[in-house]
Amino acid sequence: MTRSKTIRAATVICLCLLSASTGHAYPKSAPWSELERYQETITRKEFEHLLTRFYNPSKVIYRYLDINDQRVIIYNDRGNSKIDFTLRFAPNEASKKPASFTYKTVSDLNALRNPPNKPLQGVKIALDPGHIGGKWASMEERQISWASYPLIREGDANLIVSKKVKPRLEELGATVMLTHEISEPLTPTRPEDYMAEARAEGRSGGALRRQAEMYFYRREEIYQRGQLLKNKFRPDFNLSIHFNATELSGGGTITHDNRHAFFINAAFGPDEVDREMWRYFLFSKLLERSIPMEAAMGDSLTEEILKVAPLRANAYAWTKYTCPINDNPYNNGRNLAMTREFPGPTVLCELFYMNNPWTAARMTAGDYAGTKYIEGAGGTYRSIYEDYADAVVNAVRRLFTQWTVEGYPKPPPTVVTKSWEAGPDALTTVAASASARHAATHSTNEVAHLLPVKKR
Numbered sequence: 001m002t003r004s005k006t007i008r009a010a011t012v013i014c015l016c017l018l019s020a021s022t023g024h025a026y027p028k029s030a031p032w033s034e035l036e037r038y039q040e041t042i043t044r045k046e047f048e049h050l051l052t053r054f055y056n057p058s059k060v061i062y063r064y065l066d067i068n069d070q071r072v073i074i075y076n077d078r079g080n081s082k083i084d085f086t087l088r089f090a091p092n093e094a095s096k097k098p099a100s101f102t103y104k105t106v107s108d109l110n111a112l113r114n115p116p117n118k119p120l121q122g123v124k125i126a127l128d129p130g131h132i133g134g135k136w137a138s139m140e141e142r143q144i145s146w147a148s149y150p151l152i153r154e155g156d157a158n159l160i161v162s163k164k165v166k167p168r169l170e171e172l173g174a175t176v177m178l179t180h181e182i183s184e185p186l187t188p189t190r191p192e193d194y195m196a197e198a199r200a201e202g203r204s205g206g207a208l209r210r211q212a213e214m215y216f217y218r219r220e221e222i223y224q225r226g227q228l229l230k231n232k233f234r235p236d237f238n239l240s241i242h243f244n245a246t247e248l249s250g251g252g253t254i255t256h257d258n259r260h261a262f263f264i265n266a267a268f269g270p271d272e273v274d275r276e277m278w279r280y281f282l283f284s285k286l287l288e289r290s291i292p293m294e295a296a297m298g299d300s301l302t303e304e305i306l307k308v309a310p311l312r313a314n315a316y317a318w319t320k321y322t323c324p325i326n327d328n329p330y331n332n333g334r335n336l337a338m339t340r341e342f343p344g345p346t347v348l349c350e351l352f353y354m355n356n357p358w359t360a361a362r363m364t365a366g367d368y369a370g371t372k373y374i375e376g377a378g379g380t381y382r383s384i385y386e387d388y389a390d391a392v393v394n395a396v397r398r399l400f401t402q403w404t405v406e407g408y409p410k411p412p413p414t415v416v417t418k419s420w421e422a423g424p425d426a427l428t429t430v431a432a433s434a435s436a437r438h439a440a441t442h443s444t445n446e447v448a449h450l451l452p453v454k455k456r
């Protein structure tokens with residue numbers, strides 16, 4: 001993978017997300033006909049704005065396109081010899097046909113007119129506890145051990161948070177599905193099933209085994225979760241729950257840095273558009289037009305997590321593989337497996353660095369009720385899982401209340417929502433929350449600047 005190229009800072013988003021080429025049940029060719037529902041639902045102007053501002057700022061995708069005011073032909077190859085799909089544009093805004101989206105748009109949500117105590121009634125939320133965890137955590141390269149602390153397995157931690165969030169969203173009226181409930185894979189396949197494919201790619205020895213494992217726990221597992229959501233649930237919103245770590249965490253390396261980030265599907269890299277499945281997902285995400293809702297969710301999550309853990313932003317800015325979504329530095333555009341392959345609006349949460357001593361001390365203290373003095377974190381805290389879950393629940397409640405309960409103020413426009421409303425020519429000016437900007441620029445990330453419930 002293009003790990004060193006893609007990751008600008010010393011930090012790395014969970015690598016399970018960067019799935020690779022074709023394989024077992026992962027399709028060899030894309031279901032292009034599923035895009036038929038979007039015929040004449042978008043103008044060329046809006047299409048190109050979304051394409052060049054968000055989904056492929058490098059514009060390399062144009063080598064696969066033949067575009068005019070009437071339609072865009074999407075080719076299978078750079079030589080433009082085989083057509084995958086032709087999308088007809090609406091001639092103008094007024095003549096756009098209504099698209100049938102798989103999720104509830106903001107106007108669908110407005111029409112729910114929910115009571116204030118049940119803002120999520122009629123809303124389907126999918127929670128994806130990142131990774132598999134348990135006995136698979138070592139293979140996933142998602143467990144860390146250092147000093148005298150017990151092992152931290154990210155997949156298990158993500159499950160703790162997700163299971164705390166689920167009943168609370170249900171209490172607010174939501175229908176909630178977890179992509180998995182235990183530390184076991186959804187896919188029935190195992191690494192052995194991918195050995196032949198990895199061997200055919202010319203790999204051998206340890207590299208062969210690692211590639212086969214990656215096809216299992218990364219590419220296939222994430223694809224299966226997406227298929228489960230698409231075929232069995234049809235979520236109105238997906239949240240993928242992760243704890244982050246820096247790149248060297250696998251070797252037990254500690255960092256004193258500690259940050260948060262949210263990821264939204266965007267910024268397909270110049271080479272990433274060469275894969276048919278990824279081109280398909282690029283256009284299916286673009287045509288889904290979920291990015292304003294994703295940006296609003298990222299903003300809401302930012303507001304809420306900073307109340308309980310005011311850490312700086314892990315902001316990737318403009319690179320070949322990342323882009324800002326709006327001027328909230330915590331919101332990053334990136335082509336990741338969950339954000340790419342889950343149906344409907346999706347935000348991936350990457351909170352804390354597990355290989356930071358303060359985070360690790362709190363994580364290894366486990367989940368508990370009330371507050372507790374945590375030696376290694378130098379203060380008295382709620383459980384870190386409780387802080388995480390609380391932030392997610394509050395963010396979802398606040399945002400959906402604005403969308404579904406009549407008379408509640410609408411969320412402040414993000415850059416995306418504003419440009420959306422103003423048309424494709426509008427440029428980026430609107431604000432992230434003041435607290436997000438402040439935390440992004442002023443926090444020192446030292447333990448003393450964090451917010452324990454009270455010092456002992």
Ligand SMILES: [Zn+2]
Nearest residue numbers: 014130242243
């Ligand atoms: Zn992760």
